[in-house]
Structures are given as C-alpha cells and as structure tokens.
Amino acid sequence: MLRFHFPELRLLITLLILLTNAVWAQLPTILPLQKPDSLFLSLKKKYxxxxxxxxxxxxxxxxEEMGRVCYxxxxxxxxxxxxxxxxxxxxxxxKPAQVATNLNEIxxxxxxxxxxxxxxxxxNLALSIHQSLKNRLGVxxxxxxxxHLYExxxxxxxAFYYQRQAxxxxxxxxxxxxxxxxYENLGSIFEDLEQYDSARYYFQNALRLSKQTGDExxxxxxxxxxxxxxxxxxxxxxxxxxSKEAIALASKTGEQHQLSGAYNDLAKGFSLLGKPDSAYQYVALSRENLKLIYSEEGNKQLALLQTLYDLERKNSEIEKLTVARNVNRIIAVSFTVVILLLGVSGFLVISRQRLKIRTEQALREQNQHIYExxxxxxxxxxRNKALEEENLKTELAVKAKELTTHTLHIIHKNQLLDELRGKLEDMTNDEKRDHKKQIRQLLQRINQSFQxxxxxxxxxxxxxxxxxxxxDNLKKHNESLTGNDLRLAALLKMNLESADIATLLxxxxxxxxxxxxxxxxxFNLQQGESLTAFIQSL
Incomplete structure (x- = not known):
C-alpha cells in the first residue's frame, strides 16, 4: 500500500479538487433529460x-422542443x-410572444x-418584442x-443594471x-467582486424564496x-x-450534476480544515459521480445521435422512394401527354394544311381581283395625271405667253414714252416759252408713268x-432684298437683254x-461668277 506524507497528500487532494472543478465546470448548466432519444422520436412524429x-x-x-432536446x-x-x-x-x-421566447433561447x-x-x-430583439407586447415576465x-452575459x-x-431591471x-x-x-445572479456578481457579505445576503434571500416555491x-x-x-x-x-444539505437534496431528487458538485465542495471544506483523508474520500466520490454522469450523458448522446442517424436515413430512403414514384408518375403522364399531343398535332397539321390550301386559293382569287x-x-x-400634265403645260404656255406679251407691251410702252420724253425735252429746249409749262407737266406725267x-x-x-x-428662293439667300432688286432678278430670270431691262426699269x-x-x-458672288447664271439656277 502506498503511504503519503501529510503535505504530499494535501497537495494531491488539492490537485484532484482543481481537476474535478475543471471537469465539472464543463458540464452543462441545464439538466439533461431522461430518455432524450424517445422524446425526440415522439416530437419528430408529431412534427x-x-x-x-x-x-x-x-x-x-x-x-422548438426538438431544439431544446438537442440543447x-x-x-x-x-x-x-x-x-x-x-x-x-x-x-x-x-405569434410574437413565441418568437421572443425563441429568440431568447437562440x-x-x-x-x-x-x-x-x-x-x-x-x-435585444426578444426584449424589444416583449416590451411592445407589455409582457413583464418576458421582459x-x-x-x-x-x-448574465455581462457578468x-x-x-x-x-450586469448589475440589467439584473436590477429584471x-x-x-x-x-x-x-x-x-x-x-x-437574487442568485446578484449574489454571483458580488462573489466575483469578492464582496462576500453582499453575496451571502442575496444567496440567503434566494434560498428563502426557493424554499417558499418548493424549487428543490x-x-x-x-x-x-x-x-x-x-x-x-x-x-x-x-x-x-x-454542502451536506446539498448532497441530501441532490440524492433525494436524483440530480447527479448537483451531487457531484456538492461532493467536490465538501472535499474543499475538509481540505481547508486539514482533513485530507475525508477530502480525498469526497473527491473520489465526486470523480466517480462524474464518471457516471459522463457515461450516462454519453449513452444518451449516442442514443440521440443514433436516432438522428436513423431518422436521416429513413427520411433519405423515403425521399428517394418518393422521388422515384414521382419520376415514374411523371414519365407515365408525360408518355400519355406525348401520345395525345402527337394525335392532336397530326389532326391539327392535316386541318391546317386543308385550311391553308383553301386560304391560299381564296387569297389568290382575292389578290387577282385586287390586282385587276x-x-x-x-x-x-x-390618264388623269397625263391630262393634268397636259393642262398644266397648256396653262404654263399660256401664262408664259401672257408674261412675254405683258413684258413686250411694257417694253413698247416704255419705248414710246422714252421717245415722247426725248421729243418733249427737245421742245423744252426751244425758245418758245408759251408751251414750256404744259410740256413740263407732260414730262412729269410721263416720269410718273415710269415709276x-x-x-x-x-x-x-x-x-x-x-x-x-x-x-422665296431669292429671300433664302438674302432677306433684305428691295422691290427694285426683286424686279431686276425677275427680268434676269426671263433672260432679257440689258437694254430691254433698262427700258423696263x-x-x-x-x-x-x-x-x-x-x-x-x-448675293456674295465672287469675281468671275455670272449673276445671270446664278439667277437662272434658282
């Protein structure tokens, strides 16, 4: 049998306690369920x-319940x-209330x-929804x-602020x-801050209320x-x-997690009192309990994983069978539809060809009639255009003849007036003064006739x-043309001689x-450009 000196044993117990604390701290704070695989299967069927x-x-x-089992x-x-x-x-x-509860769990x-x-x-999202619903419990x-998160x-x-709000x-x-x-959360915060009197105060209040509510x-x-x-x-x-009271309650309720923690706390107490044998005994109990917990948790998790695997495999097989059945159904329906479509298509093609032939024949007759x-x-x-063109040509010839006749008449008149003006000027140069006044009046009338x-x-x-x-074409080149400019341009357009133009003007x-x-x-014509040619081009 191994024998330890007292300091060595105390050191060993301390190490075991620390190791047990580290392991125990990894355990979930929410208590595990009994037979989670059966519960999960039941929930899956309900779903x-x-x-x-x-x-x-x-x-x-x-x-949500399936999520809680997994949690x-x-x-x-x-x-x-x-x-x-x-x-x-x-x-x-x-269902906003359920949404908010679900958000807290997420x-x-x-x-x-x-x-x-x-x-x-x-x-925060859950808090906002609960506040909008005025659900004080949810808030x-x-x-x-x-x-707790801030703690x-x-x-x-x-952490203090939000716990007090709660x-x-x-x-x-x-x-x-x-x-x-x-109260328990506040006690934990004060414990972390090493304010043990305040921590003890809140823990005692929490204990008092838990006894009143029967929450063992x-x-x-x-x-x-x-x-x-x-x-x-x-x-x-x-x-x-x-610690002994906690062990008794944990044993009564069958809470193995709490029992393991209580054994570990008892070991700490005996170690601090200098009783390493008792401390070692309770550390061993705590470790044995932890092994049992891990074994049970492992079995439960294995059972749940097996259940999940079986469900996934079953769902996969069902899905494959469903897909195969749907595919077969689709193939059968598609085949039937194809046959029907082929029959309908054949009928439609024949009817369409017959209709097309009749339509084309009717269109040919109609087009022939339209063409004729x-x-x-x-x-x-x-014929109408030819008659109109002939009429226009005749009218244009008449107008041209009228224009030429009118122009020649003006030229003849102006020549006559010019001749009279010359004779009258000769008479005014005569010394006979008794006719001068009348002759000047005649000259004035002749000059007025020119203008x-x-x-x-x-x-x-x-x-x-x-x-x-x-x-209009003239004014496009220069809008400031005078009446005399327009007259000269018109006479040039008629291709009259300069002498005739001078006489007319x-x-x-x-x-x-x-x-x-x-x-x-x-007209901004350059040197060498013909004014007559420019006028004729308009």
Whole structure:
C-alpha cells in the first residue's frame, strides 16, 4: 500500500479538487433529460403529422422542443437549426410572444457557442418584442439573460443594471421563482467582486424564496453557492453543513450534476480544515459521480445521435422512394401527354394544311381581283395625271405667253414714252416759252408713268404663276432684298437683254450696271461668277 506524507497528500487532494472543478465546470448548466432519444422520436412524429395537416403553429412548437432536446445534450448547432426553423414558422403564423421566447433561447445557444455579440443581438430583439407586447415576465427574462452575459464578460456595472431591471419586473408581477433567480445572479456578481457579505445576503434571500416555491433543484445550486461564500470567508464548518444539505437534496431528487458538485465542495471544506483523508474520500466520490454522469450523458448522446442517424436515413430512403414514384408518375403522364399531343398535332397539321390550301386559293382569287382593280385604278390615275400634265403645260404656255406679251407691251410702252420724253425735252429746249409749262407737266406725267407699280404688280402676279418659288428662293439667300432688286432678278430670270431691262426699269445702261453690281454683292458672288447664271439656277 502506498503511504503519503501529510503535505504530499494535501497537495494531491488539492490537485484532484482543481481537476474535478475543471471537469465539472464543463458540464452543462441545464439538466439533461431522461430518455432524450424517445422524446425526440415522439416530437419528430408529431412534427410530421403537423406537416401533413399544414399546421404551422404545431410545426413550430415541435421544432422548438426538438431544439431544446438537442440543447440539453450539448448539440448546439443542431439545436440552433431547429430553433431558427421554429422562429420562422412562429413569424408566419403571427405569434410574437413565441418568437421572443425563441429568440431568447437562440441567444443562449450563441452564448454557449462563444458568440456573445450574436447572443446580445437576439436578447435585444426578444426584449424589444416583449416590451411592445407589455409582457413583464418576458421582459424580466430578457433582462436577466443580458445581465448574465455581462457578468461572464466581467462588465459588472452593466450586469448589475440589467439584473436590477429584471428584479424590478419580477417584483411588479410578484414572480417569486424569477426573483429568487435574480437574487442568485446578484449574489454571483458580488462573489466575483469578492464582496462576500453582499453575496451571502442575496444567496440567503434566494434560498428563502426557493424554499417558499418548493424549487428543490434550484435550492441545491443556491446552497452550493452559499457554501462557496462561507469557505471563502473562512467559515469552513458552516460551509460543510451546507454542502451536506446539498448532497441530501441532490440524492433525494436524483440530480447527479448537483451531487457531484456538492461532493467536490465538501472535499474543499475538509481540505481547508486539514482533513485530507475525508477530502480525498469526497473527491473520489465526486470523480466517480462524474464518471457516471459522463457515461450516462454519453449513452444518451449516442442514443440521440443514433436516432438522428436513423431518422436521416429513413427520411433519405423515403425521399428517394418518393422521388422515384414521382419520376415514374411523371414519365407515365408525360408518355400519355406525348401520345395525345402527337394525335392532336397530326389532326391539327392535316386541318391546317386543308385550311391553308383553301386560304391560299381564296387569297389568290382575292389578290387577282385586287390586282385587276388596282391596275384599272393605276391606268385611270395615269390618264388623269397625263391630262393634268397636259393642262398644266397648256396653262404654263399660256401664262408664259401672257408674261412675254405683258413684258413686250411694257417694253413698247416704255419705248414710246422714252421717245415722247426725248421729243418733249427737245421742245423744252426751244425758245418758245408759251408751251414750256404744259410740256413740263407732260414730262412729269410721263416720269410718273415710269415709276408706277400697277404694271409691276400685274407682271409679278403672272411671273409667280410661271415661276412659283423663285422669290422665296431669292429671300433664302438674302432677306433684305428691295422691290427694285426683286424686279431686276425677275427680268434676269426671263433672260432679257440689258437694254430691254433698262427700258423696263426706266433707267440708263450705266444705272443698270450699278444695280447689277449691288445685287451681286447682296448675293456674295465672287469675281468671275455670272449673276445671270446664278439667277437662272434658282
């Protein structure tokens, strides 16, 4: 048999206690379920029936419970998937209270998955919904979760704030289990801050309320926390009494996790009292209990994993059979549809060809009739156009003849007037003064006759009928043309001689050259360009 000296044994016990603490700290804080595989199968069947009934609310409840089973066994990813599906269905059926509760549970999953930011986001969403519903209990639960999150981040001021907010909500609805839980949380914060008197005060209040509500499982944890405070303040014997009380309650309720923790706390107390044999005994008991817990948890998790695997395989086989059946059904329906389509298509093709032949024949007859009608119309139109063209040519010839006659008449008149003016000028040069006054009057009348616009208006009217757009084209090149400019351009368009133009305008040849020069400048003609050619091109 091995024998240890006292210091060596105490060191060994301390190491065992620390090792047990480390292992025990990894255990889930939520107690495991009994026969989770059976429970999960039952929930899965209920879920399938709900899917068949298309009962979204029942689907959501089953998914949420399935997520809780996975959460209790530490399968956080699978649990998160079920909770997310449940939350989606709760939203579809318009159940905000259930949505908020589900969000709090998702926040816990993110917390245990070491994702505090996501946990806080979901707690905040749950809190917002509960506040909008004026659900004080839901608000209190959300505040408690947020405060616990801040405590684990060692942000104690924020943790105190949210735990006290939760406590206020619980007190307003006189919810004693919730008040007890917040007292316990506050005690834990003070314990972390090594303010043991305050911690003990809150733990004792939590213990008192848990006794009133009959919560034996919650009382075990509170008793263990009180024992920790007493050990830290040197009250080892009092802590031993509390640890023994916790062992008795854990044994009574069958809570192996709490029993293992109580054994470990008892070992700490005996070690601090200098009783290594007793300490070693309870450390051994704690370790044996941990082995039993791990064995049971392993079996439960293995059973659940096997159940999940069987369900997945079964679902996969069902899905394959369903797909095969659907494929066969689709093939049969498709074959029938193809046969029907071929028959209908053949009938339609034949009917279409017959209709096409009849339609084409009718169209040919109709087109032939249209062609003959159009041909007759075109021939009639061509005859009308020829007659109109002949009439226009005749009219244009008449107008041209009138224009020439009118022009020659003006030339003849002006020549006659010019001749008379010359004779009268000769008479005025005569010394006979008694005829001078009358002759001057005649000359004045003749000069007025040269400038009279009446004949010009008649000339322009006839000219525009023969050359319709001539004056408009002139003004496009220069809009500031005078009446005299237009007259000269019209006479040039008629291709008259310069002498005839001078006679018509009643001016000399020199004056005509000056007017032609000015008109060239108005049209910006370059040196060498013919004014007559430019006028003829318009």
């Amino acid at each position: 399938n029936r709900a899917v068949e009934r298309q009962d979204k609310l029942a689907e959501a409840v089953c998914l 209790h066994l530490g399968h956080y990813p699978q649990s998160l998937d079920y909770h997310l599906q449940a939350g989606k269905r709760f939203r579809q059926v318009g 926040g816990e999953l993110y917390y245990y998955s070491k994702k505090p930011q996501l946990a806080r986001q979901h707690y 209190a639960v959300s505040y408690g979760h947020i405060g 684990k981040q060692q942000r104690y001021d924020s 406590l206020q909500q619980y007190r307003q609805i006189d919810h004693k289990p919730g008040i007890a839980k917040i 499982i919650g009382r075990i944890e509170i008793i263990n926390n009180l024992g920790d405070v007493l050990r830290k303040t040197g009250k080892y014997r009092e802590s031993l009494q509390l 009608t159009q041909h007759e119309l075109i021939q009639a139109e061509l 009279h616009d009446h004949y010009w208006e008649e000339f322009r009217s006839v000219f525009e009928q023969v050359h319709q757009t001539f004056f 009643g001016i000399s040849q020199d004056s005509l050259r000056v007017i032609r020069y000015r008109l060239r400048k108005k």
